[in-house]
Amino acid sequence: xxxxxxxxxxxxxxxxxxxxxxxxxxxxxxxxxxxxxxxxxxxxxxxxxxxxxxxxxxxxxxxxxxxxxxxxxxxxxxxxxxxxxxxxxxxxxxxxxxxxxxxxxxxxxxxxx
Amino acid sequence: xxxxxxxxxxxxxxxxxxxxxxxxxxxxxxxxxxxxxxxxxxxxxxxxxxxxxxxxxxxxxxxxxxxxxxxxxxxxxxxxxxxxxxxxxxxxxxxxxxxxxxxxxxxxxxxxxxxx
Numbered sequence: 001x002x003x004x005x006x007x008x009x010x011x012x013x014x015x016x017x018x019x020x021x022x023x024x025x026x027x028x029x030x031x032x033x034x035x036x037x038x039x040x041x042x043x044x045x046x047x048x049x050x051x052x053x054x055x056x057x058x059x060x061x062x063x064x065x066x067x068x069x070x071x072x073x074x075x076x077x078x079x080x081x082x083x084x085x086x087x088x089x090x091x092x093x094x095x096x097x098x099x100x101x102x103x104x105x106x107x108x109x110x111x112x113x
Numbered sequence: 114x115x116x117x118x119x120x121x122x123x124x125x126x127x128x129x130x131x132x133x134x135x136x137x138x139x140x141x142x143x144x145x146x147x148x149x150x151x152x153x154x155x156x157x158x159x160x161x162x163x164x165x166x167x168x169x170x171x172x173x174x175x176x177x178x179x180x181x182x183x184x185x186x187x188x189x190x191x192x193x194x195x196x197x198x199x200x201x202x203x204x205x206x207x208x209x210x211x212x213x214x215x216x217x218x219x220x221x222x223x224x225x226x227x228x229x
Contacts, residue, residue, distance in 0.1 A: 009153075034217065043117070043203055043220030044156070090155060100171060101146075101218065103155035 002027045004074075004091045006104040013081045014112055021076040021107050023091030032094035033074045034101065035065055039087045047089075050074060061085070081111045115140045117221035119204050125227045126194055134189045134224050136204030144207035145187040146171070146218065147179065149200040156203065162187055194228040201225050 004025045013019045025031055032051055036044040048059025055067045065076045091104040117138045146161040158171030162181040178190040205218040
């Protein structure tokens, strides 16, 4: 079955340090991959997406993600973490039929001052 | 302000008592969807609608019903709720035109449902 996996339940990083939130995928064909963020007591917000083209995708709030076909990964990155980046992050893929997003289990990012 | 709204935000009910969670969007989106979020499982799609009067099952449709009589509204109906439907529910919509993967989804604030 096609899926995305987020191997870390939680990532801890100090403010100002670079951060990485990992996502790997098992999707046939050309995957359409997304990152969403959920702040406390809020709905999910779109961060960025990879459809085709440049493997490095830039998104909102200074985040970027690198699509790596050989490693089947789509890790989310930011050069310098902020305390306000603390949230729950979800990787997702489209099922290629255009009807459904399938989400990973989520990774909680904690940025300490 | 462009938004997806859900009501109620919090609901505690008892097994078997029918309930409806409303969802409304003011962005003229054709696509709407319902998800449930459970710890460690991410979000799982319950039902989706590509347009008015067009609905289809997602990954976990059992125990739920939906309707799409108007473009802006997409209510979620639990005819006979059970404790395993205790969860956090999100409604989402997507901008019209093009295939879904090119258009990100906009999410409502969530409805926390507890079924006793």
